[in-house]
Amino acid sequence: MSNEKENLQIERYTPNDRSFHWATAISFILLAISGLAMFHPALFWLSNLLGGGQWTRILHPFIGLLMFGLFAILVFRFWHHNLMEPVDWQWLKQIDDVLNNREEKLPHIGRYNAGQKLLFFTLLGCMIGLLLSGLVIWRAYFSWIFPIGIIRFSALLHAFCAFILITSIIVHIYAAIWVKGSIGAMVRGKVSFGWARKHHRLWFDEIVKTPNEKQ
Amino acid sequence: MSLQSLDIKRLSATTVEPPSAREPITGTVAKLIDVTKCIGCKACQTACMEWNDLRDEVGENHGTYDNPRDMSEHSWTVMRFSEYENPNGNLEWLIRKDGCMHCEDPGCLKACPSPGAIVQYTNGIVDFHEENCIGCGYCVSGCPFDVPRISKKDNRAYKCTLCSDRVAVGQEPACVKSCPTGAIVFGTKEDMKQHAAERIIDLKSRGFDQAGLYDPAGVGGTHVMYVLHHADNPSLYHGLPNKPRISPMIGVWKGLAKPLAVASMAAAALIGFFHYTRIGPNEVSEEEEREAIEEAQASKEAHHE
């Protein structure tokens, strides 16, 4: 373990990167809890965690706006790392090697792998869908503006985007747990040389060529 | 609100069967509104406010006889006035009492996420239990008739209760009692359909060939029905839906989507768990660390030169 600590030499995420990520994550958790409470009767008991049914309904859209704002900041910070490149498609073709820990067979990739990039765009699409549909179904302030057909469609779209989002985040969290060192990256901000070289060779190459350690 | 728990047929946001041992022998109740006898006097609106202790705002005139202009948390029924020039060139002043239709398959109940906020009794009455209402407005999307109204003050949904409290003690709803022409009558659904049939025979004998009963099958029939002069075109009566049904979008959202989504999310988590316990974590070995550090140092030296 002490070895790991000594090896944590590359800064992958600045303090602000981390804070915006965790703020987004916390608001996501609250939204997932409140949203699921209103989505499925068997999960309605989750509304107690936010102070009851009325409070759940009141807070959900406000937290939603907050999450969108925080996520937008993350998007501005990271979008240029998430553009798909030819090597990403190859990585995807070899998804079997990815899932079975045969990373040595994979092509060298940059700061983010294709899975992470796809996650990025999926989240972006879901967030926009959730924001727009959420505003339409926000009964307290905005629903009166829209025709009933739009409201019904938005309710369905909101649920669908939320489902995709939650499922994606489950995958995202699992991946963070599975690839050891990932959580450390987002908690402490640093990764080891070995982690960087193994999982994001091209990014590692760039880092070690520059005089300072920052990316 | 005052029928006891054994008289509940359906509850909102409840996945298990409510107590269903007993069913009323006389079947369900229904309120029949004979639009052909209505004179638009608003006694029903007034009686509803009196019985339910509701007082809406004293608003303004918007250029019609409709007052208040729309239903609200304080006006659970309003008269809608439409002037219709029929194909014979004669003017008909069509006046319809608007309010909850008490559907047999209530869209509001289907859409509601809060357990027990919307109740359907075995007698057919669909009631809101506002103490359980979270104010989300899903009921508004679920309703094919645009009935529920959310209060800005307490953020709960309100609508006609079919005077469930009066019916529970054997009385007719307040609007029924107050109607001076007998346009609104109340009894078992069977009796009301019989009464309507007699009215329709009479109307047809007087030139209203398309007179009929509005009891839309698309929502399983309703416990508030209309006798219309023009049953072939209900939308003449201030936009009464011709073929109302619960929107398929609501049907999917509150139907298939629920178990499918939850199952999928649970599956995703379980797949991860099983993946981890089969494949194991993805770790960087000590050797890989050493290689990486060596490469980094070599690269740094190369760079400095």
Place this chain on the structure above:
Amino acid sequence: MRAPKKPLRPNQLSYWKNYRAFHVSLMKSWFGDAAQASNNWGYDYLPKLDKPYDLMQAIELMHQGKMNGYITQGFNILASAPNSKKVSEGLSKLKFLVVMDPLAVETAEFWKPHGEFNDVDPSKIQTEVFRLPTSCFAEESGSLVSSSRVLQWHWQGAEPPGEARSDIDIMSGLFLRLRSLYKTEGGKFPDPILNLTWPYAKSYSPRPEELAREFNGRALADVVDPKDATKVLVKKGEQLAGFAQLRDDGSTTSGCWIFCGSWPQTGNNMARRDNSDPTGIGQTLNWAWAWPANRRVLYNRASCDVNGKPFDPTRKLISWNGTAWTGADVPDYKADEPPENGMGPFIMTPEGVGCFFASKAMNEGPFPEHYEPFENPLGYNPLHPKNPRATSNPAARLFAGDREQLGTHEEYPHVATSYRLTEHFNYWTKHAKLNAIVQPEQFVEIGEELAKSVGVKAGDRVKVSSKRGHMVAKAVVTKRIKPLTIEGKTVQTVGLPHHWGFAGVAKPGYFVNTLTPEVGDANTQTPEFKSFLVKVEKA
């Protein structure tokens, strides 16, 4: 006093021939022992009419400064009388005005500015106004007489609020004080006031039951059968059973002869609540009591042919059974009169029949005629286009200055009519929250063609003016009002629901009577509320 009508055809009843008995009994009820044969039953106590003293006459007298004071009792004169401006000016010239009403009616505040709805200058008005709140109908016992002539007794349901007192108590208070003043200070002719009977157990608070027994009437001396003086029909002091027992010799008293029989010796017939209808025809003779004599269908002899057989055997009201008229109703006829004698059903007329030719009854002449309202869209009478003097009723009364206040169709091209809504009752219900909610604000109704021509759509505000004033209100544009074609000319109609004013919980509005003309029917003086000329503009 017109002579009692003797029958003008053989065997007719002409019941007004008994007028003397009704009159004398009435005078006895007012003046008691002070009305005797020697003083012509107090005839000189009564003011004599030199002209009609109807509502518009009263307003005219006020307007001329000839009236000192006015008491309105349950009457909102400022709202209800035609030509509101003239009424307001009239009230401003009074020395005092007493308003007795359960509601805070506009009349009591005629002097107070209320923006555009009552534009007055209080500094120019010296009238002293007394507002005396009265109880409302549910807060008092009494009889309610409906248009079906049924007198139905009702019992007090609640105490009146605050300082409100019953009309009876307030009138008693005024009377007792006036009488006392006349007693001590004297006056020009105080006799009718000093000699008025006031026989109530509590002089300051007569009970409705005492008053009801008074208007039924009682015997002041034994009343005997006119055919057999030994037979006593009513003992002295007992309540009368019907108006056939009224006498013209001072032995009977009755405050209202047609109500005689409403409270006989057996008790209060108006309080009866037996709704049985034995024949199924829809007659409940033992539910309350109807004037006259509990007859439910007037002139019911006309339901039978000349032989006394009902025209419709499936709906028998009364019929002749050989010795008497009987049936589901009380016969409105002499009960033992055989049909072959030829007595007509119309027992109040001297001829016994209804009349097309109303000799001496109508001021403009005996034959039916059509006259145009004083404000009319043509300017002439289509039946007499070349006779300007026959355009409107020549016998109608116009005060000096009224003719100048009439508009012509050149200036005011549209016909206005006033009417009511189901949601309101006169000027009362704008004080009730529920009624105000279901019909909150004043509106006028115009047809689509007129709306288009003035550039107005439903919900816009319009100004409606007549020669006498203007009002501004929301417009309801309706297909229900169609243009009329009169003598080839297109005439638009403007509908004016009249329930609005500046007091109450509904949105304030103008009196529709701001627009109406102060000219009335030649016989009844009913003002021409229903047909006058206006113009409409977008406001």
